Amino acid sequence: MLKIYKSMESGPLQELTLKTLEKGAWINIIDPTPYELKVVSNLTQVEPDFLRSALDDEERSHIDIEDDSVMVLTNVPICRDDDSYDALPLAIILTEEVIITVCLEETPVMNEFNERTSKLFRTFKKTRFLFQILYKSATYFLKYLRQISKTSDEIEDKLRDDMKNSEILRLLTLQKGLTYFNAAIRSNGAVLDKLMRIRNNQNLAPMLKVYEEDEDLLEDVIIENKQAREMVEMYSKILARIADTFSSIISNSQNLVMKFLAAMTIIIAIPTVVSSFFGMNVPVPLADNPEGFFYVMLVAFAISITSAYILWRRDML
Numbered sequence: 001m002l003k004i005y006k007s008m009e010s011g012p013l014q015e016l017t018l019k020t021l022e023k024g025a026w027i028n029i030i031d032p033t034p035y036e037l038k039v040v041s042n043l044t045q046v047e048p049d050f051l052r053s054a055l056d057d058e059e060r061s062h063i064d065i066e067d068d069s070v071m072v073l074t075n076v077p078i079c080r081d082d083d084s085y086d087a088l089p090l091a092i093i094l095t096e097e098v099i100i101t102v103c104l105e106e107t108p109v110m111n112e113f114n115e116r117t118s119k120l121f122r123t124f125k126k127t128r129f130l131f132q133i134l135y136k137s138a139t140y141f142l143k144y145l146r147q148i149s150k151t152s153d154e155i156e157d158k159l160r161d162d163m164k165n166s167e168i169l170r171l172l173t174l175q176k177g178l179t180y181f182n183a184a185i186r187s188n189g190a191v192l193d194k195l196m197r198i199r200n201n202q203n204l205a206p207m208l209k210v211y212e213e214d215e216d217l218l219e220d221v222i223i224e225n226k227q228a229r230e231m232v233e234m235y236s237k238i239l240a241r242i243a244d245t246f247s248s249i250i251s252n253s254q255n256l257v258m259k260f261l262a263a264m265t266i267i268i269a270i271p272t273v274v275s276s277f278f279g280m281n282v283p284v285p286l287a288d289n290p291e292g293f294f295y296v297m298l299v300a301f302a303i304s305i306t307s308a309y310i311l312w313r314r315d316m317l
Contacts, residue, residue, distance in 0.1 A: 001030045002040070007122040013115050018043060024124025027100040028110065045069075046093055046100065054091035054102040061089070061187035063194050069095045070208050072130060074191055075184035076109040076137045077144050083151060083170050085144055085177030087184035090137075092130055094208060099126045101133070109137045127208055131217040134192070138224035141185060145231045148174050152239055159246050171243055178236045185229045192222050263311045270307055271300040 004016040006025040016025055018039060027040060029051070041048045050071045053059055064071045072094075075087040088107060093100040101110060110133070113121055121132050152174055158167050195218060199210045210218075274296060285292075 002032065002036050003028045003030075005123060007118060007124060013118045013123075021098070023097045024126075025098045026123035026129070027098055029100065029102045030106055031104055032102065040100065044095055044098055044100065046095060050091065050093050051100070051102055054089045055104060057088060057104060059089040061184070061191045063191055063198075065198075069093055072134075072191060072195070074134060074137060074188050076103070076107050077140050077181065077184070078105065078107050079144055079147070083173045083177070085148065085174075085181065087180050090133075092133060094126050094130060099123065099129055109133065109140055112136050127210055128214050128217065130208075131214055131221055134188075135217060135221045135224065137188070138221055138228055141181060141228040142224065142231065144177075145181070145228065145235060148177065149235055149238075152235070152242065156242055168243075168246070171239065171246075175236070175239050175243070178232055178239060181228075182232045182236060185225060185232055189222075189225050189229060192218070192225055196222070263308075266311070267304050267308050270304045271297075274300040274303065 002018075004018065004021060004025055004027050005013045006016055006022055008014050016022060021027075021043065027044070029036060029040065032040075032051070032055075037048060037051045040046065041051055046069050047066055050064065050066075050069065053064075053071065053073055059073060061074050063073070070093070072092045074090055074092065076090045078086050078088055080086060088104055090107070090109070091100075091102040093102070103110065113133070113136075121129055123129060152171070155167050155171050155174075159171075199208065199215070199218065
């Protein structure tokens with residue numbers, strides 16, 4: 001899918017086509033076809049590799065610079081369902097004329113830039129628009145991390161009452177999402193550090209022109225990213241400890257069950273042993289006594305009760 005927008009001076013977004021492409025436009029490409037990539041590359045003179053870089057879902061965040069364009073590849077968070085979180089590469093390409101974004105899927109980050117919020121950004125202010133995308137990405141990382149924290153608390157409460165495999169698997173899914181977030185946030189931090197270093201590079205001024213307001217926004221992005229990195233590290237440790245704790249509890253519960261079953265086996269085996277003695281095909285005591293069965297059962301149960309009491313006193317039952 002390929003959409004082209006341009007902010008009007010009054011605020012609203014104007015939708016354009018490839019034939020009516022103007023300076024200051026934003027080309028938003030989602031899961032593009034080879035034809036769309038070829039047309040955009042020819043029209044904007046952007047390296048095809050720049051456009052294809054975000055189509056590899058394993059691509060790490062980085063910055064590439066050519067003579068007439070700068071590509072900032074960052075990772076943005078997505079939530080696939082209630083417990084599954086991931087990060088996708090998003091390529092943001094700045095040229096002298098336009099800004100281009102490329103991603104494999106629609107993401108909540110890019111969906112924030114629409115007709116409803118058009119007064120908050122300007123597509124022709126390319127550098128500020130870039131920083132706004134990075135800022136929105138950092139805020140979504142924080143939003144999803146809070147959701148993960150809330151979900152982990154719910155899972156912990158449920159595990160306290162009933163240790164179901166489904167809840168433990170949910171905990172594992174959250175840990176996987178935090179691992180993806182940790183890698184994405186760290187690589188995004190490296191990109192932000194490089195942007196700080198090159199922001200005043202005169203050779204990049206036509207593509208990456210930074211004003212004072214942009215400097216403040218970039219600093220805000222760095223602060224938000226650092227906060228997200230600290231949160232993901234903290235939540236990763238918390239989830240790991242929760243998993244270890246409940247793993248120990250499950251192991252301990254299993255040991256208690258095995259100990260109880262072993263004790264019950266001993267108690268139940270005693271009547272069996274006693275009855276086996278009196279069931280042999282040899283003369284035995286009480287063989288001719290009409291109340292012999294009652295006496296044998298009384299002795300067996302007396303020994304069983306004594307054994308149970310001994311096991312109970314030794315905390316084995």
